[in-house]
Amino acid sequence: MARNAAIVLAGGQGTRYGQQKQFIVLNGKPLWQHVHDKVSKFVDEGDVCVVGVDIEGGATRSQSVINGLRYLKSRGEEYSRLIVLEAARPLITDQQIQDILDDKHPSCTYVLPLKSTVIMKDGTYLDRNQMWKMSTPVAFDFKKFYDAYMSGKYLDFTDDTRVMFEEYGEKPHFLLGGENLLKLTYQSDLPVLESLMKRFSL
Numbered sequence: 063m064a065r066n067a068a069i070v071l072a073g074g075q076g077t078r079y080g081q082q083k084q085f086i087v088l089n090g091k092p093l094w095q096h097v098h099d100k101v102s103k104f105v106d107e108g109d110v111c112v113v114g115v116d117i118e119g120g121a122t123r124s125q126s127v128i129n130g131l132r133y134l135k136s137r138g139e140e141y142s143r144l145i146v147l148e149a150a151r152p153l154i155t156d157q158q159i160q161d162i163l164d165d166k167h168p169s170c171t172y173v174l175p176l177k178s179t180v181i182m183k184d185g186t187y188l189d190r191n192q193m194w195k196m197s198t199p200v201a202f203d204f205k206k207f208y209d210a211y212m213s214g215k216y217l218d219f220t221d222d223t224r225v226m227f228e229e230y231g232e233k234p235h236f237l238l239g240g241e242n243l244l245k246l247t248y249q250s251d252l253p254v255l256e257s258l259m260k261r262f263s264l
Contacts, residue, residue: 064142066163067204068105069130070097070112072149073119083246084114084149089259093246094149101147104159109139114149122218124225128211141204146222148198153242153258159199167235168203169226171196174239194236196221197243206230 072084072094084094091099098112111130113119120126127146134141145163147154162170173194180188200222210216210229219225223234242262246255 064140065109066105066143066145067134067139067141068101068110069127069134069144069146070094070101070110070149071114071119071123071126071130071146072097072112073114073126073129079247079249086246086252088152088252088255092149093152096152097147097149097154100154100156101145101159103156104163105145109134109137109141112149124211124217124219124222127222128217131208131211135208143201144204144207145199145201148245150246151198151243152246153244153255153262154199155242155262158237158239158243162199162201162237165201165235165237168206168230169200169223169232169234170202170237171198171200171221171223171234172239172243173197173236174243196223197239197245200234202226206232 085092088096094112094115098110102110111117111133113126113130117129117133120129143163174197176190176193176195180190180193182188207226210225213229216225216228226232242258244251244255244258246252
């Protein structure tokens with residue numbers, strides 16, 4: 063029977079943060095474990111791969127995803143859907159995980175509205191109301207996503223939905239996220255995460 067699988071990305075070096083942020087303790091647990099424990103409510107724990115903990119991370123985000131895909135494929139299971147989450151977004155909710163796993167589109171992502179005016183380097187103004195800010199988690203048809211990455215053409219993309227677009231012309235389906243999907247990038251983000259965790263009781 064086909065089943066779901068999950069990759070939690072926890073292999074980054076934390077260059078902008080100043081240390082490996084995936085191991086920072088928030089409310090008694092490292093960031094990666096917050097995400098692992100939540101997704102394990104919906105995906106069998108054996109089908110969850112924490113890249114950077116269970117296996118080695120790659121030199122880029124894409125290469126870490128590839129490592130996770132190879133690990134999952136080696137289990138010999140038949141997966142129908144894959145969710146990719148980031149340890150640096152520990153406030154993901156159970157409902158958000160459930161919603162994206164239930165989505166049937168081959169490529170799906172959470173998005174956030176833009177808060178700032180956007181301008182091109184040549185001085186051209188863009189209409190922020192026509193744009194989204196990409197977020198995670200993302201979810202895919204496992205076989206199509208696996209085959210796309212195993213082609214060897216996509217080794218350094220910052221967003222996995224682009225792999226599906228480049229390989230198949232598959233545009234992502236959008237799910238609207240919230241401020242709880244804040245990504246821990248800089249040290250100044252940590253007190254914001256702590257505040258959001260208290261406010262939403264996450």
